[in-house]
Amino acid sequence: MSEVLAENPVLSYLRQDRLPHIWCPGCGIGTTVNCFARALKESGLDMNKVVVVSGIGCTGRVAGYMNLDSFHTTHGRPIPFATGLKLANPELKVVVYSGDGDLSAIGGNHFVHAARRNMDIMVVCVTNFTYGMTGGQVAPTTPIGATQTTMPYGNFENPFNLPFLADACGAVYVARWTVFHVRQLARAMKEGLAKKGFVFIEALAPCPTLYSRRNKLGDGVDQLKYYKEKSAIKNGADTKEAALSFQGDIIVGKFVDRERPTWLDAMNRHYSNVFQGKYRPYGQPYGVSNAKD
């Protein structure tokens, strides 16, 4: 057997001194980070120009583990922070990496408006159907019938269908994958990193400690088996039909991939029309220089 160099391909994208991470055994967030690191590796982007912004929660810890410029914002505010970052320095590729509660409940309004404006950021939402860090409260994505600490007799609130919400608000790229679909998730993240505009990728992940345990669904690996069994890949499916039910069928795939002018492009075009030559367009994304002017 020939000698091979033992170097994990993703370790250079992580702050190795902080490993092992705090996520529970069987938690899917680590797998999404693994996919993200591989997507970064394949994207060919300059790692000095990629920024990860996270909110609060289990998934909010991602910012602390990526070996990139990163910021751990207040609860629900990763998108406003990322918007500011992107507008202040349009050369950056800004990735918001947060959980479903952080993005769709506490930061729900920011999410809606960033998608409406087509702000040039990529949002990775790790959906585990609960608030893991604070003890398993009902989240806006908790399916009807699931038991949580604040819904001990089962949830009766209608959950969000996040791909539908993002699609309706105008996101240019909407995809949903589960932690079982690692290769597809990594490919979607790679496509999202290359895409200009508001990119929304939902990654369904098991929470074995709170969601699965409260609902007697077994371990993390049992949830992955459920994803494997019940998910159907439907690329280009109508996001309206992608709603989730408790342990029911899951529609995964790349739902939306379209072109719309980003907020910066729309602003530059509008003011160029209004002010003609007096207006100097602001910012060029991804390191394209203004050498022509």
Add this chain to the structure above:
Amino acid sequence: MSDSEPAKKGKGAVFVQAEICKGCSYCIEFCPTHSLEFSQEFNSKGYHYPVLAKPEACSGCDLCGLYCPDFAIFGVRIKEPVKKP
């Protein structure tokens, strides 16, 4: 390629960093060639970590590395044996 060509033995290997493994069994469950299983030993946190039980079956596809939430395992393909210097 014809089917008669025999499968090459031992095309891959895995590297396990046992100390950061949390024993979630993702790699063991989803290994396409079922070549991993739990160790008999514990790591210092008390988890059983994966070991390559069937080295001849491993293809080095690195799917275990992609599934691992703890960045504790990865697979590599072994190139054709090179001549020893």
